[in-house]
Amino acid sequence: MENKKVIFSGIQPSGSLTLGNYLGAIKNWVKLQEEYDCYFCVVDLHAITVRQEPKDLRKNTLEVLAIYLASGIDTDKNTLFIQSHVSAHSEAAWLLDCFSYVGELSRMTQYKDKSQKQGDSIPAGLFTYPVLMASDILLYQTDLVPVGKDQMQHLELTRNIAERFNNLYSPTFKVPEPYIAKEGAKIMDLQDPTKKMSKSSENPNSYILIMDPPEVIRKKLSRAVTDSVGIVNYTDDQPGVKNLIDIICCIKGISTEEVVSQYANKGYADLKKDVAEIIVEELFPIQEKVKELLNNKAYLEEVYKKGAEKANYISRKTLRKMQKKIGFIQ
Ligand code: AMP
Numbered sequence: 001m002e003n004k005k006v007i008f009s010g011i012q013p014s015g016s017l018t019l020g021n022y023l024g025a026i027k028n029w030v031k032l033q034e035e036y037d038c039y040f041c042v043v044d045l046h047a048i049t050v051r052q053e054p055k056d057l058r059k060n061t062l063e064v065l066a067i068y069l070a071s072g073i074d075t076d077k078n079t080l081f082i083q084s085h086v087s088a089h090s091e092a093a094w095l096l097d098c099f100s101y102v103g104e105l106s107r108m109t110q111y112k113d114k115s116q117k118q119g120d121s122i123p124a125g126l127f128t129y130p131v132l133m134a135s136d137i138l139l140y141q142t143d144l145v146p147v148g149k150d151q152m153q154h155l156e157l158t159r160n161i162a163e164r165f166n167n168l169y170s171p172t173f174k175v176p177e178p179y180i181a182k183e184g185a186k187i188m189d190l191q192d193p194t195k196k197m198s199k200s201s202e203n204p205n206s207y208i209l210i211m212d213p214p215e216v217i218r219k220k221l222s223r224a225v226t227d228s229v230g231i232v233n234y235t236d237d238q239p240g241v242k243n244l245i246d247i248i249c250c251i252k253g254i255s256t257e258e259v260v261s262q263y264a265n266k267g268y269a270d271l272k273k274d275v276a277e278i279i280v281e282e283l284f285p286i287q288e289k290v291k292e293l294l295n296n297k298a299y300l301e302e303v304y305k306k307g308a309e310k311a312n313y314i315s316r317k318t319l320r321k322m323q324k325k326i327g328f329i330q
């Protein structure tokens, strides 16, 4: 137990989760829980960097937690918690804000993308978002951070902030490494397969939600954009088909070559139909479990309270170290 490496990851409860979140993040976490000391967080403080309806935020927060559990994350082996229940995250974020530079934060592509949608009123929290993420990670002396490729830049920044603080004072934080699984690293938008699948897309046909009913999944797949080549190949020239193959590989744990050979004499209609069934088969049992868990609020409360207790204890230790080194009276 003592010498297990530490993993930290989180997902924002800013909407319903997509197949991209599931294959890019949660499904990999389930595989890691045996080997590592894992902290899986519902990052609600991050979610309020864009406006949230209070009742939706409450609903989505519990739904994300229920999805973690329903996907197979074991509460005996891992620490599952809600970010706002552990105040060290907000406190450490302020401290680290003072060790982060406006220049480096301005270069974050997620900030550039998201701030464009905010008109003239860009919340300052959207700008300092990566510093809160760095705090999440550094408070737990994390070794590895399993995320999708889109989060690489934020991780690089986290490493820079950690090294800067360590060099200014003395070693305080472990400098974390990214952990990007090969499969599912980037699931693409079904309508525009050059963009990543995201819950913030305006067209619901672009994404599959983890909680989409089977008939909706089938309909969305039947409308997935492919190309006019007509042959199932795994190549960047056919991004729509490539994405469908990736989804199969990720769920079934088979290679792209295997999938391509299975479709040697078949067309796109067969491929789309099969992908829909594979997704339904994977998600349906999870959906049933999520519904059951959401009807058992007492159990969810037990889980997040227990998680917060452990997370509070661990994160406070690092926070105290930071405060002491900075020169606060303790
Ligand atoms: P977010 O929804 O931005 O909070 O992302 C939560 C996690 O899901 C992060 O680890 C992301 O890298 C991952 N993720 C989100 N969208 C995708 C996608 N389309 N493909 C793969 N991973 C994704």
Ligand code: TRP
Pocket (backbone or CB within 6 Å): 008, 009, 010, 011, 012, 043, 046, 132, 133, 136, 137, 145, 146, 147, 151, 154
């Ligand atoms: N920024 C991440 C995302 O949008 C979510 C996140 C917040 C996170 N804190 C984290 C991921 C800490 C890994 C570790 O996907």
